[in-house]
Amino acid sequence: MLRVRWSGRTTGWPLRLLAATAIVMVIGGCDDEGDSGPRPPNVVVIQSDDQGLDLFTRQAMPATYRELVDHGTRLRNYITTTPLCCPSRASLLTGQYGHNNGVLANKYSLLRDKDEILPAWLQHAGYRTIHVGKYLNNYESFADERKPAFGWSDWQTAAVPGYYDYDLSDNGRLVHYGSRDRDYSGRVITRRAARAVRESAGGDPFYLQVDYYQPHSDPGRGDDCSKYPIPDPNDFGELTDADIPRPPSFDERDMSDKPPFASGLPPLDAGDLATIAGKYRCGLAASRSLDRGVERIVGALRETGELDRTVVVYVSDNGVLHGQHRVPAGKHVAYEEAIRVPGVIRVPSGVLDDAAPASVAAPTANIDLAPTILDLAGASPCIEDDTCRVMDGLSMAGSLGGAGEPIADDRTLVVELDEEQKPPNRHEPCRYAGVATLADIYIRYSRAQDATGNCVPVDQAELYDREGDPYQLDNLATEGGGQVASLVGDLQARLDELHDCAGVEGRDPRVGGRPYCG
Numbered sequence: 001m002l003r004v005r006w007s008g009r010t011t012g013w014p015l016r017l018l019a020a021t022a023i024v025m026v027i028g029g030c031d032d033e034g035d036s037g038p039r040p041p042n043v044v045v046i047q048s049d050d051q052g053l054d055l056f057t058r059q060a061m062p063a064t065y066r067e068l069v070d071h072g073t074r075l076r077n078y079i080t081t082t083p084l085c086c087p088s089r090a091s092l093l094t095g096q097y098g099h100n101n102g103v104l105a106n107k108y109s110l111l112r113d114k115d116e117i118l119p120a121w122l123q124h125a126g127y128r129t130i131h132v133g134k135y136l137n138n139y140e141s142f143a144d145e146r147k148p149a150f151g152w153s154d155w156q157t158a159a160v161p162g163y164y165d166y167d168l169s170d171n172g173r174l175v176h177y178g179s180r181d182r183d184y185s186g187r188v189i190t191r192r193a194a195r196a197v198r199e200s201a202g203g204d205p206f207y208l209q210v211d212y213y214q215p216h217s218d219p220g221r222g223d224d225c226s227k228y229p230i231p232d233p234n235d236f237g238e239l240t241d242a243d244i245p246r247p248p249s250f251d252e253r254d255m256s257d258k259p260p261f262a263s264g265l266p267p268l269d270a271g272d273l274a275t276i277a278g279k280y281r282c283g284l285a286a287s288r289s290l291d292r293g294v295e296r297i298v299g300a301l302r303e304t305g306e307l308d309r310t311v312v313v314y315v316s317d318n319g320v321l322h323g324q325h326r327v328p329a330g331k332h333v334a335y336e337e338a339i340r341v342p343g344v345i346r347v348p349s350g351v352l353d354d355a356a357p358a359s360v361a362a363p364t365a366n367i368d369l370a371p372t373i374l375d376l377a378g379a380s381p382c383i384e385d386d387t388c389r390v391m392d393g394l395s396m397a398g399s400l401g402g403a404g405e406p407i408a409d410d411r412t413l414v415v416e417l418d419e420e421q422k423p424p425n426r427h428e429p430c431r432y433a434g435v436a437t438l439a440d441i442y443i444r445y446s447r448a449q450d451a452t453g454n455c456v457p458v459d460q461a462e463l464y465d466r467e468g469d470p471y472q473l474d475n476l477a478t479e480g481g482g483q484v485a486s487l488v489g490d491l492q493a494r495l496d497e498l499h500d501c502a503g504v505e506g507r508d509p510r511v512g513g514r515p516y517c518g
Contacts, residue, residue, distance in 0.1 A: 040127075040205050042205050042206050043122075043313070043376070044208045044209075044312045044313065045207075045208070046212070046293070046313065047212065048342070049214065050215060051283070051290075051341065053340055054319075054322065055280075055284055059284075064314060064344075067294060067346070068314050072347070072356070073345050073356045073358065074343070074344055077364065079340055079415070080318045080339055081413060081414060082104060083319065084331065085216075086108060088317040088318050088366055089135075090111055090136060091366045091367045093118045094117055094391065095118070096367060097501075098418075104418035105420070111136065119207060120150055120151030121151075121383065122373075125377060125379035128153045129206070129207045130154040131154070132210045134211040135159060140160055145167070145174075146174050148172065155171050156168065161213045163186075163213065164179045164230075184230075187289070189210060194299075201304035210297065212293065215283035224240075228282035228283070229285075235289060239281055240285075244280050249472060250323045251326055252324070252326055257475035257478045258462070259429075259448065259460035259461075260448070261427050261448040261458075262325060262326075307348070311345065311348070311373070312345070316342050317341070320338065321335065330428060334415050335472055336472060343364065352401040355401055356400045362406065362438075363411045363436070367391070390502055390503040390509070391504070393517075394518055409438060410438075411518065412437050412494055414501070414517070415432075415435070415436050420455050422455065429445050429447070431447035431448075432445045435498060438467070439466060440463065442461070444460075445458050446459065463477040464476065476488075497515050500515075501515045502514050502515075502517060503517060504518045
């Protein structure tokens, strides 16, 4: 259990809270002053599902680029530390790696300290917290799907998500949505999110997390997209002629340097190519309604006068492969297409000391969102004043133009997964841990699927030069000798140090003698 009882020292979060208080004192347009000072900023987090960088394009999402990318900060090297829905979302809510919050597979039940999450901390700091859309996977198997999860003031959540024929909990009252056009989940989520903005405007600061289901694949109604991401009815036929990206890694010719779980994949056949085309084009079309959702939510903020005091974040939980390395569809692997995802933060002028930059090149990840939001809100990772969760991520406030040190370019991030239950013949890893820097990514696999789909022990590795070999064609871990051997040794030593790391040096107390994550 990664919690700590503070001793009253002037280092760590207490010091950051002083800096955060200085930040909120200069918030433009925030005249709701009381005994506690100016009102801190609202925060809106919009999260898509299975949207990699190849689906986050200006063509598919023009309004998102216009409202957020062009007026915000693009996180150029933002990754998800576990490329899977539930673990990624758990890291967002806790600021921790999966090896600390317990979630390295698609099970909400694995989450440790379920009451110690971002919305609960913000509630403690005086925020109204609102969830709309999809929650952590298998929440309904652990708790009554009608019951709001801890920390949320307003719960508008589909515990079992889908595009049609699903139930949504309206603060404990189940509302069924059927197969009408207006029941499309993207429309419902957008309507409820925009309404939440209007209802919350002018009151306490609010935290709104909007979790869309697009562009996740889902069988069901959808005509040609019935096995793929399902677009809004208004978007059928859109982008059907879009060219499928064919980077050098697409249907990779020589897979002999890959671990056996990957090298055993056959070349893509006609059926694979049809699947890839369907998933990609339907995913682009499904992203259109995501884009309208962003536009409508930002529009509601503007109409209510809240936009100038609202931090807006757009991210995806993970990416998906579309034929790279012969994978027709998948996301469990630590390849670039799965771990690198959209990351954009729009911070209004006046919230930070200086104007936010157009982009940040330093390595950032989903574990950094909670520390950043808390920093901007002047809050701490605590429900009680003296008991706090120890987060692994860093605040990005310094990189965005606020108080604190910018994230260093030489930062090392952990990438990990531990999932045993898989469909057969997926040719995927089951358990791995690795480290990623701007220059390299090194992954060590300890369990992977065999030919029958069972997870068995292995000892395999992949190492790629992320700068010189961005398509990950040459697995350096198979070469050995000379400089490569030295690099493997250095990265393995870094992995040995960080695989059970906890907290940040200078901010957090050490946890059980374990090394710091940063």
